[in-house]
Amino acid sequence: MPEPYLASYGSSPYEKISPDCHETVWHLVAAVRDCLARAGLTPSDVDGLALASFSYPPGNVITLAEMLSLRLRWCEEGQTGGAAGVQLVGHAADQVRLGRARCALVVCGDAFRPGDHARLLENFAPAMRDHIGPHGFGGANGLLAMLQTRHAHLHGTRRDQLARLCVTQREHALLNPNALFDRPLTVEQVLDARPIAEPFHLFDCVMPCSGAEAVLVVSEDVSRALARPPVRLRAMREIHNSAPDELSSLDPGWRTVGDELWAETGYGPGDVDLAELYDDYPIAVGLQLEGYGFCREGGCGPFLESTDVSIRGSLPINTGGGQLSVGQSGAGGGLIHVTEAVQQLQGEAGARQVADARVGLVSGYGYISYGKGMCVAAAVLERGDA
């Protein structure tokens, strides 16, 4: 079967939410332009397209194809929120393996104007809207904060342990020209910031913004013709509503997905050179570190306290600053971890390049509904000459 390669990546110029920021389709097209230009391709070369966006409807994957005059043999729209980016990249790779697409774009992103984001959260999933919304739940902040409360209760996890991740990701963001946060952050600033949904304070919460990400998945023959550093997508696994009706569970499926990824690829947590983990909140990253086996169950606090997770460290995490320090471009926040991983594995990350990066784990998590995030998708990426 033709082996799939991740050949290129791109981003739109991120913008803070304001009345006059660009609209969604502008960001989606800007990310496509950046991604195709890097590969030396034009829209006529593309035969597959996948899209995830909360703010683009009634536009959809077909209207985006129309906008770009794409002739498609495969298209798909992702509906799993923060898991959609990784999931769609995996599906694009499957289509390439099957020979149904040779050059597939995955595009995820959103644009928000003031008030749009709260309105989105209030009308998101039906069960959340109808049965949680009337409580004044505080959006994703309130729901996900409950995970941290429970983790702290069970395992003694402290805010200052998790804050170290925010500080390191900010250091990475200072080396990323597309990041919206451009000042250093200290643990004290994280701890002393105003409370939003306790135990979350301001810098524990991702900032919604406008932007888009794109990744190009191609067949082996196309990859050879492009002269891009080859990056293999070794395996992707997804799981949704892993523990139906369990609201206080701290594992939405990471352990299942991780075990399968390690078994399929022959790698383990100790082989990973960079981990790009969905970071709407630092506790989400902590739980993924546990679920994928980087530390023991319940041990993410001590792990983050004692491990250098910077680009120079033993396990570089969210090397571009992640959503927490770049900004969360809606559904783009589920693909930014892939664009960063591809950039690193292609050796093009410049000042924030992880030395000799060979194997990367990317992980998405999302779609909150009745009391929990429901969707998980993760993938192992590998430099082509590994």
Add this chain to the structure above:
Amino acid sequence: MRLQLDRCPACGHVCNFPRVACPVCLGELDRVDAAGRGRVATFSVVHRWTERFQPHLPIVLAVIELEEGVEIVSSLVGDDRLDVAIGDEVEVAPDGWAELPQFRRVAAAA
């Protein structure tokens, strides 16, 4: 406000939020009165949300494990709500402000 739950008369399954059919056997559901008592499984203290909830901030959002064995999302009312801890015993409050049943603390965690 009474707390009601969807219960399947055929298989006895109790749902944590209203469903169109029983998720176990796909049978039709009855809506039955719940005991209205449970324990706090986890919580957060919400300080910022949309305009119409400003009078109620800070809001204590909570997952309640009901006596019926299901977990629901609700919120706590009462002047002592900020003293909440995991394991606190709670019951449906008679004086909630929301359009859904809310809870109040009746005993601290054992």
